[in-house]
Amino acid sequence: MVDLFVKLLGPLFMLLAFSLFSFETYTYFVHVLPNDDLPLPFQAFVTCVGVFLLCNLVYNYFKAIFTDPGLPPEWVSEQVMEDGAEGLTQAETDRKPKRCPKCLRQKPVRTHHCSVCKRCVMKMDHHCPWINNCVGFHNYRYFCLFLLYLALCCFFVMITFFGPFLDTMIAPRRSRLSFGARQCISLCWIIATCILFALMLLGGFHVYLVLTNQTTIEFHSNLSRRDQTRRRGEYFRNPFDLGRARNFKQVFGPSDFCSFLWAFSFLAQPPVGDGISYPSLTEFTKA
Numbered sequence: 001m002v003d004l005f006v007k008l009l010g011p012l013f014m015l016l017a018f019s020l021f022s023f024e025t026y027t028y029f030v031h032v033l034p035n036d037d038l039p040l041p042f043q044a045f046v047t048c049v050g051v052f053l054l055c056n057l058v059y060n061y062f063k064a065i066f067t068d069p070g071l072p073p074e075w076v077s078e079q080v081m082e083d084g085a086e087g088l089t090q091a092e093t094d095r096k097p098k099r100c101p102k103c104l105r106q107k108p109v110r111t112h113h114c115s116v117c118k119r120c121v122m123k124m125d126h127h128c129p130w131i132n133n134c135v136g137f138h139n140y141r142y143f144c145l146f147l148l149y150l151a152l153c154c155f156f157v158m159i160t161f162f163g164p165f166l167d168t169m170i171a172p173r174r175s176r177l178s179f180g181a182r183q184c185i186s187l188c189w190i191i192a193t194c195i196l197f198a199l200m201l202l203g204g205f206h207v208y209l210v211l212t213n214q215t216t217i218e219f220h221s222n223l224s225r226r227d228q229t230r231r232r233g234e235y236f237r238n239p240f241d242l243g244r245a246r247n248f249k250q251v252f253g254p255s256d257f258c259s260f261l262w263a264f265s266f267l268a269q270p271p272v273g274d275g276i277s278y279p280s281l282t283e284f285t286k287a
Helices: 002-035 040-066 077-083 090-094 140-160 162-170 179-212 216-231 244-252 281-286
Strands: 112-114 119-121 126-128 133-135
Touching (some): 002 040, 002 179, 040 133, 040 140, 140 162, 140 179, 162 179, 179 244
Antiparallel strands (some): 126 133
């Protein structure tokens, strides 16, 4: 029942998101920009920056919505049995594909079954009602970039709307803006501020996940495993943790961080891999 409720909420959350984007954009062009006393070249520059951020925000949001997060292949028992030949270590055996008892597909390592979508998702992070889709191997970078550009857009609104918002709060009667304009600007500034503070928590958590090569699901399971190994006097290390630089490229593709090409998903190469098998630190040390 809860899964159905979350599925039905998805389109409503998407509609709310697009309504907020549209409302903030409308307020800037109708109420903020025409009443700005800054020089025209500076206004044009600031507006171009805002449009650039908005376009990247909408692009990554659409890509997160419409990109399939990763569907594992059909179960082929003969192939899996051949791959499970003798000579494998216990760790390698644990990472062999299994069969999902619910959707009857292969369930490779890091794959989980989504009870909302009724299917398995490769490298599943979570089901997000704001995109009405799961966040997984193929769309995780779009989801992260959506959060990044959303935070930048909120910061843009906080800066550009701050002057008229301050006038509205301190001396509304002396403001040359109409009552409706002041209401729109105040509401936009408050919404952007609240969203930015929420994104600082959510975005910070996903920055940690990216740099440690974990998903949200794995983060919770690794906490339990780390506690168990600590009680045995052993040290737990995430087997997929390749170091911060390699972990970053596992999500955003082969582009170097300092190139900032990864921030433009329409230009950057996608992450390497098929979503079924993943490199481990032992493979790099052996190489």
